[in-house]
Amino acid sequence: MTSPQTIKIELPTGLMELTVDAGAFSVDELMGFAARANAKRGFLFLSKVLGKHWPVRPALMRKIHENLAGQVPAGLPGPVVFIAMAETAIGLGQGVFEAYKNAHPGTEALFLHTSRYHVGGAEIIEFAEAHSHAPRQFLHMPQDARLRALLLNAKSLVLVDDEASTGNTFLNLSNACRVLNPNIGHVHLATITNFMGKAANEVLSQRFGIPVSIAASLSGEYVFTAGDLQPSSSAAQVFEAHADRGANGGFGRLGLDRALVAPDTLAKKLAAAIGADERVLVLGTGEFMHPAFLLGSALEALGCDVQVQSTTRSPILKWGAVSHALSFADNYGEGVENYIYNVTIGQYDHVLVCHETPPNQALQRIAQAVGGRLFHFLSENHIEEISVR
Known part of the structure; x- marks a missing residue:
């Protein structure tokens, strides 16, 4: 043993x-x-x-x-x-x-x-x-x-x-x-x-x-x-019980008794424009994580070099397992700072940002920061690409 x-x-x-x-x-x-x-x-x-x-x-x-x-x-x-x-x-x-x-x-x-x-x-x-x-x-x-x-x-x-x-x-x-x-x-x-x-x-x-x-x-x-390090005093949540944050009830909040449908049609369309030696990041946003994994899995099955991760509201120091940090406004509109860790500018040839909230300025800035494209998941089968301005 x-x-x-x-x-x-x-x-x-x-x-x-x-x-x-x-x-x-x-x-x-x-x-x-x-x-x-x-x-x-x-x-x-x-x-x-x-x-x-x-x-x-x-x-x-x-x-x-x-x-x-x-x-x-x-x-x-x-x-x-x-x-x-x-x-x-x-x-x-x-x-x-x-x-x-x-x-x-x-x-x-x-x-x-x-x-x-x-x-x-x-x-x-x-x-x-x-x-x-x-x-x-x-x-x-x-x-x-x-x-x-x-x-x-x-x-x-x-x-x-x-x-x-x-x-x-x-x-x-x-x-x-x-x-x-x-x-x-x-x-x-x-x-x-x-x-x-x-x-x-x-x-x-x-x-x-x-x-x-x-x-x-x-x-x-x-x-x-x-140790003696003083903690941050910045807010990580501004709780308003009935505020509409653009969260979608169709992906798990209101319950599911089956697997979500993978976005295979979108994956095939995207894969056709991805080179064999190009690197892809599929980026979820906040609580909207699993559809990003499903898109990444579908791209991986088509032979793409793909990785998955998500934005987060968790404030982490740039030390140890965190070598890079990008910060930006929260796309759910709480006014809470959000982060992407361990992603550098230009690291990926394609960054696909998956979100459930309606298009807003925060999402535009996320996409601009990482050189990404925005994909709004209105449902499993209804996904719209949002122009990044």
């Missing part, structure tokens, strides 16, 4: 001491280390396979989706509800759900993702994300009667995030779901990395008051000793 690996990293914000168990993936394959100017949490386990802060090939993202879907316990009673955590893990959770549905086509399952944006007049269910830079998020109640019934009659819950370090957010969301549906009898936690440690894992069922299982692509334990 391979011994656990111990890593010590001096961050600008403090000291990270990480012990990692042997597994199917190495630390370097899955993650790097980054620092955040955040009083609650001065570090970030920056994923190299998530498609958020680091460019990643779609095939590797799919491998992680299938790895986590394959670790969901066999025989979970249905309906099974998958919930992905905003903003970072929305694409991950949707990919895990789709991989699970592909492997278990006969199981009733529902996908939802939490959000920081309210869609229409849909009822919302709030919970807290204690360590986040933008802690207010919520679930939308499905408006379709059949999808709502899946949520209200679910027997099992699968909560998906990129990493687990305390379990508090999972607990808060689980409690909110069980108030809504007391029949939930099992909670499964699916993460790329789980650094809560063996002792914390063993008492999860006791903490949650319900049988809990957990699985990750990489597991271990960490201790972070904060």
Whole structure:
């Protein structure tokens, strides 16, 4: 049996001491280390396979989706509800759900993702994300009667995030779901990395008051000793419960019981104009991540050299796993600064920016900054290219 690996990293914000168990993936394959100017949490386990802060090939993202879907316990009673955590893990959770549905086509399952944006007049269910830079998020109640019934009659819950370090957010969301549906009898936690440690894992069922299982692509334990760096005071969220931010309910906020349709027609049109030696970046925007992955996957299947990632509202210091940072206005209109990390000007021959919000000045500036093209996804099958002025 391979011994656990111990890593010590001096961050600008403090000291990270990480012990990692042997597994199917190495630390370097899955993650790097980054620092955040955040009083609650001065570090970030920056994923190299998530498609958020680091460019990643779609095939590797799919491998992680299938790895986590394959670790969901066999025989979970249905309906099974998958919930992905905003903003970072929305694409991950949707990919895990789709991989699970592909492997278990006969199981009733529902996908939802939490959000920081309210869609229409849909009822919302709030919970807290204690360590986040933008802690207010919520679930939308499905408006379709059949999808709502899946949520209200679910027997099992699968909560998906990129990493687990305390379990508090999972607990808060689980409690909110069980108030809504007391029949939930099992909670499964699916993460790329789980650094809560063996002792914390063993008492999860006791903490949650319900049988809990957990699985990750990489597991271990960490201790972070904060340093003296002063945290940023900039806002990461301006919460207005019923403001219309241009968020679309058709891609997961209001529930899905099937995989999204890949934009194959658009991919074929784009691939025809992409040279064999040209590099492509498909860039999601904020919470709109999974359609960018699907477009990237379709281009990859056609032989394109493509990587996927997304803009983010997460403020990260330029250090460690973050070598470059671009900042710009938020295309959802909250007035919160957004970022693209680890992308340099001219790095890619083609940058395809995928967005759900209506065209606006922020999107124009994003496209101009990276030399990109804008693609507005009004639905899975209705995608319009927006002229970049």
